[in-house]
Amino acid sequence: MKTVILLHNPGAGDKNHLQMDLVRTIEDEGYNGIYFSVKKGDNWKEQLDQTDFVAVAGGDGTVRKVMKELLQRSLLEKKLPLAILPMGTANNLAKTLGIDPQLSHEHHIKNWKNSKRQRFDLGVIKSLHHTNFFLESMGFGVFARLIWHMDNRDTSSLTSADEELQFALRALRKLTLSADTTPYRIQADNQIFEGRCILLEVMNIRSVGPNLVLAADAKTDDGVFDIVVVGDDQRDEFADYISRLAAGKEASFTWHRFQAKNLLIDCPSAYTHVDDELILPLQAPVSVESREDIVDFLVSDTSA
Known part of the structure; x- marks a missing residue:
């Protein structure tokens, strides 16, 4: 019998019955389930x-929290795959991995027996006196400013994930129209890119924040990032694109985009983020590199 450690981030609306239901479903599928709340320490x-x-x-933030702990394990210890039961607002990681948040947790748990390991690269960031990692993306400009904006707004009246995503998209549109432009210079492998931007994102997966798809064909195991830049000359077009998304309409946008494995970035933006966390501006130049095959996720095996 396989043993599964279930790490749950109970939200404000969760009741004890969800914990019991998750464990019961896991055990009904023939696993030995051990439950822990990530809000109650790291035992x-x-x-x-x-x-x-x-x-x-949980959501993307919970996956990152767990990953931060797993990365501290010794190389001599066994490499443990992660299975996601998506219960967050955006679930960008789950969606990139083909794990549908609209399906029930019972469906996902039953599917573990027909799963395969999907390799997943990590982004590693280094600047003077600072090292960090990211699962989703890191970047500068208006999306980082959106994180600050959302952290300082009362969203308690929003009652569903869809309402939160729509709220964030509307806020992003307003911020886009007023965002300062910032100079940037990127050494990407053997190429140089430079200019001025309102958004610069180093993507490790398909989407960020309110399911904003910046790298639709991003792969989790190809060893390269998708770098996306929105210049000041695209400001109005980008704002219109976000408006259409918020209205639930078909929308498209032509990104300035390229791929690279190793980056040196100089971008003195006042707003910088790593995944969904706003951080202090990093001292330039910032080194970003893709570390391959760091973790495995369990995903549906379509060939099974």
């Missing part, structure tokens, strides 16, 4: 040698 780390894989029930 789960002591159980990792006894488990076959880790299941994360």
Whole structure:
């Protein structure tokens, strides 16, 4: 019998019955399930040698929190795959991996038996006195400013994930129209890119924030980033694109985009983020590199 450690981020609306339902479903599928709340410490780390894989029930931020702990494990310890039970607002990681948040957790748990390991690269950021990693993206400009904006707004009246996403898209449109332009210079492998931008994102997956798809064909295991730049000359077009998304309409936008494995970035923006966290501006130049095959996620095996 395989053992699964279930790491759950109980939201404000969650009741004890969800915890019990998750564990019951896992055990009904023939696993030995061990439950931990990620809001109650990290005692789960002591159980990792006894488990076959880790299941994360939560959103993108919860997956990052768990990953931060797993990355501290010794190279001599076994590499544990992660299964995602998407219960967040945006679920960008799950969507990139083909894990549909609209399907029930029962469906996902039943599907574990027909899953395969999907390799996943990590982004590593280095600047003077600072090292960090990202699963989704890191960047400068208006999207980082959106994170600051959302962190400082009362969203308690929003009652669903769809309402939160729509609220964020409308806020992003307003911020886009007023965003300052920032000079940037990027050494990408053996090429140089420079100019002025309102958004610069180094993408490791398809989408960021309110399901804003910036790199539709991004792969999790190709060893390169998709770098997306929106210049000041695209400001109005980008704002119109966001408006159409917020209205639920068909929309398209032509990004300035290229791929690279290693980057040196100089972009003195006042707003910088790593995944969904706003951080202090990094001292330039910032080194960003793709580290291949760091973690495995369990995803549906369509050939099964």
